[in-house]
Amino acid sequence: MAAVAPLTLYTNKGCPYAQRAVIALKETKIAHDEVEIDLQNKPVWYQPNINPASKVPAIVYGAKQEDKTVAPPGAVKLAESLVLVEFFAELAPDSHLLPADPVQRAKARFFITLVGDKFNPAWNAFAAKGEGEEAVVAAINQLVGELDPAGPYALGKEWSIADTAIAPFVGRLYLLAKNDVGNWPVGEGPKFLEKLDNIGKWEKYAKALLARPSFQESFPADYLLERLRARYNAQRK
Ligand SMILES: N[C@@H](CCC(=O)N[C@@H](CS)C(=O)NCC(=O)O)C(=O)O
Incomplete structure (x- = not known):
């Protein structure tokens, strides 16, 4: 400690x-x-x-x-x-959560800005309304363009503030899509994930995020799925 x-x-x-x-x-x-x-x-x-x-x-x-x-x-x-x-x-x-190199720090902060401004609004809207799949794909393309070429994490081999900022949201998106919980047409969730996983380095990155022990130990999947299912069912028209 x-x-x-x-x-x-x-x-x-x-x-x-x-x-x-x-x-x-x-x-x-x-x-x-x-x-x-x-x-x-x-x-x-x-x-x-x-x-x-x-x-x-x-x-x-x-x-x-x-x-x-x-x-x-x-x-x-x-x-x-x-x-x-x-x-x-x-x-x-x-x-190493905050890289020592100022350029790497700036890259991490830029990545985090994309998460808040592009990725989260896009997938939240898609899950809530079943609209705007293209915006999610565009946001992921932009994130992928920022990833370190070798990975596995956003900045390379060290887990950083960038991965910390995005992981809870990628976790929720994958949980929803895998279980087809969202206000998209029935059956669309798993198909949507397949599309995402075909975007360049995204699948490798998402898998690395979801496999990290600090993420897994703080992600109560069954509890979250139940809560999110109730929330999206309540929003369904
Ligand atoms: N911008 C804040 C957002 C935090 C936030 O919205 N937390 C929610 C729960 S996920 C909350 O506490 N909401 C207050 C409430 O539910 O009354 C952050 O990044 O910490």
């Missing part, structure tokens, strides 16, 4: 943003406590005492915290998955 100041992660096992933080903590081996927040029935102390935005993930860092419902004097409160991922990476520079 990397030794840093006391750290508590406020998380939720269904949340892909929280999974980013969990993956980064596993990769960096930073010692920490975890508090599971029920998002359907949030504790009354959470928003006023821990995260004014009332979202997970969030952390309390820097001072011993006996009472997890409040940040003790001398501790900082931080939130936003990508901020936390980079923070953990900086606390544990030997983890």
Whole structure:
């Protein structure tokens, strides 16, 4: 375990943003406590005492915290998955999560921008409305254009912040498509995956993401499938 100041992660096992933080903590081996927040029935102390935005993930860092419902004097409160991922990476520079080379760092951040601006909106819309398959293919083509030629990860042989940022979402997309859970025409999910897996280096990359122990250990597939099935069924017209 990397030794840093006391750290508590406020998380939720269904949340892909929280999974980013969990993956980064596993990769960096930073010692920490975890508090599971029920998002359907949030504790009354959470928003006023821990995260004014009332979202997970969030952390309390820097001072011993006996009472997890409040940040003790001398501790900082931080939130936003990508901020936390980079923070953990900086606390544990030997983890290689944040590359030492500024060009590689910039490439990782550019990749993460594509995930948030292109990939996630596209596949979310396709799963929710069954529309916009071309946008998902275009986003994946763009991501593939950024991948290191040898792989297996976005920047090459080391797992980085780029892989940490995308893995929870690739995991959800594959879970949905494989199980044909989405508001696309029935049977379209598995066919869609076949199309994606034919886009250049994508299949190799997706497989490497989904095989990483830090991803697998933080991805409760059965629980997620049940929740996502309920969500998409409710959206079906
Ligand atoms: N931009 C935020 C998004 C976090 C987020 O939206 N978390 C959701 C759960 S997946 C949440 O806590 N929502 C508040 C709520 O459900 O009340 C991040 O990257 O951390």
